[in-house]
Amino acid sequence: MIEKIAEKVFKLSKAEQTEILFYHTVDALTRFGQNQITQHVESDNQNMTIRMLDKKRTASISISNFSDSVIEKALEQLYNILNLQIPDERLSDLPENTNYKSELKQSDSFKKLDESIRSDFVKESVDYLKKESSIAAGICSQTKSTITHMTNKNYSHIYHDWKFSFSLSAKNDYGITREEFNGTTLDNFNPEELAEKCITSLKLLKNKKKISAGKYDIILTPAAFAELLIYLFYFSFSAKAYHEKRSFMVNKKGQQIFSPLLTIIDNPRQTEGPALYYDFEGSPTTNTVLVDKGICNNLVSNKYYSKILGIPNTGNCLSPTTLDCYPLRPEVLPGEKSLKTMIKESDNVLLINRLHYLNIIDPLSVMVTGMTRDGVFLIEKGQITKSTNNLRFTESVLTALANIEELSSDLFECEYFIGLMKVPAVKIKNFNFSSATEF
Amino acid sequence: MFDLCDKVLNYAQLLGACYADIRVIIRETEWLYTKNGKLESYSINKEEGYGVRVIVDNGWGFASISNLNKENFEKVVQKAISIAKASSKVRREPIILAKEPSYQDIWSSTYLIDPFTVPFETKLNTLLEIDEILRKEPSVKIAEAEMRFRKEHKYFASTEGSKILQTTVVSGAGYEATAIDENDVQKRTFPMAFGGQFMQMGYELIQGLKLKENAPRIASEAAALLKAKEIEPAKRDLIIGSEQLALQIHESCGHPSELDRVLGYEENYAGSSFITVDKYKNMHYGSNIVNLVADSTLPNGLGTFGYDDDGVRAQRYFIVKNGLYQNYFTNREFAPIIGDERSHGCNRADHFSSIPIIRMINLSLLPGDYELDEMIAATEDGLFVDGVKTWSIDQMRLNFQFTCEIGYRIKNGKLSEMVKNPTYQGITPNFWQSCDMIANEKYWIPCGVINCGKGQPGQVMMMTHGCSPARFKNIMTGIVRN
Numbered sequence: 064m065i066e067k068i069a070e071k072v073f074k075l076s077k078a079e080q081t082e083i084l085f086y087h088t089v090d091a092l093t094r095f096g097q098n099q100i101t102q103h104v105e106s107d108n109q110n111m112t113i114r115m116l117d118k119k120r121t122a123s124i125s126i127s128n129f130s131d132s133v134i135e136k137a138l139e140q141l142y143n144i145l146n147l148q149i150p151d152e153r154l155s156d157l158p159e160n161t162n163y164k165s166e167l168k169q170s171d172s173f174k175k176l177d178e179s180i181r182s183d184f185v186k187e188s189v190d191y192l193k194k195e196s197s198i199a200a201g202i203c204s205q206t207k208s209t210i211t212h213m214t215n216k217n218y219s220h221i222y223h224d225w226k227f228s229f230s231l232s233a234k235n236d237y238g239i240t241r242e243e244f245n246g247t248t249l250d251n252f253n254p255e256e257l258a259e260k261c262i263t264s265l266k267l268l269k270n271k272k273k274i275s276a277g278k279y280d281i282i283l284t285p286a287a288f289a290e291l292l293i294y295l296f297y298f299s300f301s302a303k304a305y306h307e308k309r310s311f312m313v314n315k316k317g318q319q320i321f322s323p324l325l326t327i328i329d330n331p332r333q334t335e336g337p338a339l340y341y342d343f344e345g346s347p348t349t350n351t352v353l354v355d356k357g358i359c360n361n362l363v364s365n366k367y368y369s370k371i372l373g374i375p376n377t378g379n380c381l382s383p384t385t386l387d388c389y390p391l392r393p394e395v396l397p398g399e400k401s402l403k404t405m406i407k408e409s410d411n412v413l414l415i416n417r418l419h420y421l422n423i424i425d426p427l428s429v430m431v432t433g434m435t436r437d438g439v440f441l442i443e444k445g446q447i448t449k450s451t452n453n454l455r456f457t458e459s460v461l462t463a464l465a466n467i468e469e470l471s472s473d474l475f476e477c478e479y480f481i482g483l484m485k486v487p488a489v490k491i492k493n494f495n496f497s498s499a500t501e502f
Numbered sequence: 503m504f505d506l507c508d509k510v511l512n513y514a515q516l517l518g519a520c521y522a523d524i525r526v527i528i529r530e531t532e533w534l535y536t537k538n539g540k541l542e543s544y545s546i547n548k549e550e551g552y553g554v555r556v557i558v559d560n561g562w563g564f565a566s567i568s569n570l571n572k573e574n575f576e577k578v579v580q581k582a583i584s585i586a587k588a589s590s591k592v593r594r595e596p597i598i599l600a601k602e603p604s605y606q607d608i609w610s611s612t613y614l615i616d617p618f619t620v621p622f623e624t625k626l627n628t629l630l631e632i633d634e635i636l637r638k639e640p641s642v643k644i645a646e647a648e649m650r651f652r653k654e655h656k657y658f659a660s661t662e663g664s665k666i667l668q669t670t671v672v673s674g675a676g677y678e679a680t681a682i683d684e685n686d687v688q689k690r691t692f693p694m695a696f697g698g699q700f701m702q703m704g705y706e707l708i709q710g711l712k713l714k715e716n717a718p719r720i721a722s723e724a725a726a727l728l729k730a731k732e733i734e735p736a737k738r739d740l741i742i743g744s745e746q747l748a749l750q751i752h753e754s755c756g757h758p759s760e761l762d763r764v765l766g767y768e769e770n771y772a773g774s775s776f777i778t779v780d781k782y783k784n785m786h787y788g789s790n791i792v793n794l795v796a797d798s799t800l801p802n803g804l805g806t807f808g809y810d811d812d813g814v815r816a817q818r819y820f821i822v823k824n825g826l827y828q829n830y831f832t833n834r835e836f837a838p839i840i841g842d843e844r845s846h847g848c849n850r851a852d853h854f855s856s857i858p859i860i861r862m863i864n865l866s867l868l869p870g871d872y873e874l875d876e877m878i879a880a881t882e883d884g885l886f887v888d889g890v891k892t893w894s895i896d897q898m899r900l901n902f903q904f905t906c907e908i909g910y911r912i913k914n915g916k917l918s919e920m921v922k923n924p925t926y927q928g929i930t931p932n933f934w935q936s937c938d939m940i941a942n943e944k945y946w947i948p949c950g951v952i953n954c955g956k957g958q959p960g961q962v963m964m965m966t967h968g969c970s971p972a973r974f975k976n977i978m979t980g981i982v983r984n
Contacts, residue, residue: 108566124546434901
């Protein structure tokens with residue numbers, strides 16, 4: 064069907080160069096709270112963005128109705144707008160003469176997943192928590208999407224993405240804890256195992272200690288560490304942000320600014336799960352070392368900014384018009400000890416399960432504020448002895464990453480703003496908490 | 503379009519649904535975005551589709567599709583029914599919807615100039631003129647301006663007999679000046695952050711915003727912020743301007759008043775609320791001058807409609823009256839749980855592919871009696887802040903911290919030097935109980951919010967918060983670095 068639509072668009076378009084981005088996404092999500100399913104949805108969305116490029120001018124239009132008459136009208140409107148546009152010398156020609164289809168490597172367990180199986184997963188976890196007199200809330204979701212990028216210059220790239228997520232919160236009179244599973248396969252997923260982990264943490268909430276704001280040594284779980292890192296990835300490694308002097312990298316590229324324990328790579332050509340071989344300008348993606356033993360050497364770029372800055376084009380363009388580029392599949396390399404061992408070897412350290420509602424105060428120092436949630440535990444002499452109230456932190460991510468003392472050997476897949484990222488747990492010294500809350 | 507609705511509803515009942523509704527949405531959007539003298543991005547989006555919601559065997563099901571082809575409807579309904587049956591495996595309480603009459607009605611927002619009839623060049627030239635003014639200030643390295651428009655036709659029909667067509671037109675525009683030197687990046691926006699001011703109006707809104715007139719001031723303020731200092735952390739009296747106060751209302755009163763949060767259904771994601779059911783109509787939320795009114799009939803508000811997505815007619819009611827907590831935002835499913843006979847009409851979805859969930863409607867702080875000058879004159883050691891920069895609040899909506907775009911010290915009743923990154927933080931009820939002065943209706947402005955995120959899958963909703971500047975006593979200000 065897409066080929067026929069593309070053929071029609073390219074035939075009718077009066078512009079020199081025309082591309083389509085055809086998005087097909089099926090999102091299904093089962094949501095539960097108070098031990099019952101409360102929302103349960105599936106959406107099947109198809110949308111096509113047509114972009115014309117002619118004499119360094121560009122314009123785009125998106126439609127969800129692909130009938131002949133709607134396409135014809137859209138193309139006419141688009142061409143009229145194109146002729147009113149201002150030429151923009153930064154714009155690159157559309158990609159040509161490449162045809163690539165990414166592999167759809169979904170596991171059988173993912174393929175079989177449907178509303179009935181999702182409900183069964185929810186039931187297993189809810190039943191487990193009910194036995195322990197706890198209240199369950201969470202989601203079980205699956206997303207499948209295909210993006211087809213085609214130009215009238217014999218270019219096509221078909222990219223498949225898919226993801227499964229299950230998150231579970233358990234609540235009783237002592238508080239609330241949360242565990243999650245994210246992945247592209249369900250082969251290692253067990254809802255009862257997650258429920259059991261929640262109950263183990265919930266029991267630790269019983270013995271509470273009130274603590275005040277101040278500096279603490281902390282261990283962040285992978286989910287919490289991922290929340291902090293998203294701000295670094297969003298604001299700092301983009302060649303566009305660097306060129307506009309909005310990134311901390313402006314004064315620090317090539318310097319040892321983070322702990323030598325920290326290495327981060329962008330791995331869009333990962334071998335497990337969905338791999339992205341071409342970006343949205345049609346450039347080949349590359350695996351890039353973002354942080355090498357604490358030194359930030361590389362930016363992620365696209366055609367325009369690689370030319371301007373004289374750096375390699377890493378193929379990280381997400382939007383050919385706004386020229387935004389971000390890391391696509393970041394991965395923090397693991398440390399040597401398991402999280403369990405890190406806890407066993409810690410004294411007077413806070414273990415933080417999750418962070419909540421982060422926001423950036425200053426892009427140059429990547430200073431962010433946010434809250435802890437779903438379990439803050441005090442580790443004393445290698446044992447989790449108590450839980451504490453939640454705290455607000457106001458801290459520079461740069462300082463926090465410089466103060467890394469340890470990374471766990473176990474990596475987890477965590478939510479990223481596009482797909483998933485792989486992250487270990489981390490131990491950070493002297494983390495700044497600016498106030499405390501009441502629970 | 504109601505033909506399709508009838509087919510869907512009849513088929514859903516045939517397959518066993520005891521309740522079903524359908525929302526058909528046909529939507530057109532236009533977005534122009536300029537940056538440093540160039541049209542950085544321009545897009546038009548035309549989409550259509552429908553979502554079907556059913557109750558079967560005491561379980562909810564929802565399915566949607568992004569086209570209006572009549573031949574697909576059986577598949578969509580079958581999917582919704584199958585999902586509802588799967589949901590019923592994990593259900594504790596019976597689903598009882600609060601009673602509401604059925605309506606056959608047509609409703610439309612008001613506008614004078616259809617923004618989709620205004621020539622593209624007119625819109626672009628306005629943005630580029632602003633851009634040029636902003637970049638006359640040498641420290642402004644990034645000038646961004648944008649306009650967005652949306653026209654939507656929404657058909658709602660239910661098995662209870664409602665058939666409602668609603669048409670809304672939303673317009674908005676704004677800009678941002680980013681000043682950069684080797685040590686700092688500072689921003690100013692106008693009329694508000696996140697794209698500007700948005701209302702249910704036509705192009706006449708853009709014409710009345712005085713965008714160009716304010717651009718030189720905004721650019722020079724952004725530049726001046728590079729040289730300004732932060733305020734040292736201490737407790738002070740705080741006067742908050744309308745734009746920032748609108749966000750304060752949104753985060754610390756709007757979200758904790760959403761009943762699904764209160765009941766624990768958002769626990770896993772956005773969190774819950776400190777306004778637990780035992781505090782319903784029984785809590786001193788703020789000082790006795792604090793009156794917060796929910797109103798889905800507010801003229802030109804972004805949360806204004808004829809009927810919500812449960813088919814409940816728009817209403818106006820107090821959330822907080824004379825400081826006392828009065829009402830939650832509710833829908834037909836959850837209102838009966840707290841003993842309310844009727845929903846407050848807050849079930850809203852952002853798209854045909856989204857399920858309606860409880861969303862705050864327009865929520866405004868009623869004006870007080872003071873002139874702004876009087877409030878400043880009555881403040882010995884204080885801080886005036888406005889413009890949204892950073893916001894964060896805990897999952898119970900108690901501990902918050904906001905950083906604004908711009909601040910001024912107040913010394914001995916007068917505005918004094920400019921302050922960058924002006925930050926304040928507090929605990930919600932203590933904060934609102936410290937409110938001792940609210941400016942009068944002359945200063946009351948509606949502030950449109952277009953980026954309110956909630957739910958899973960995530961939905962982005964719009965609403966308006968009107969308010970005048972207000973003063974809060976003895977608030978922790980400044981960034982606490984320990």
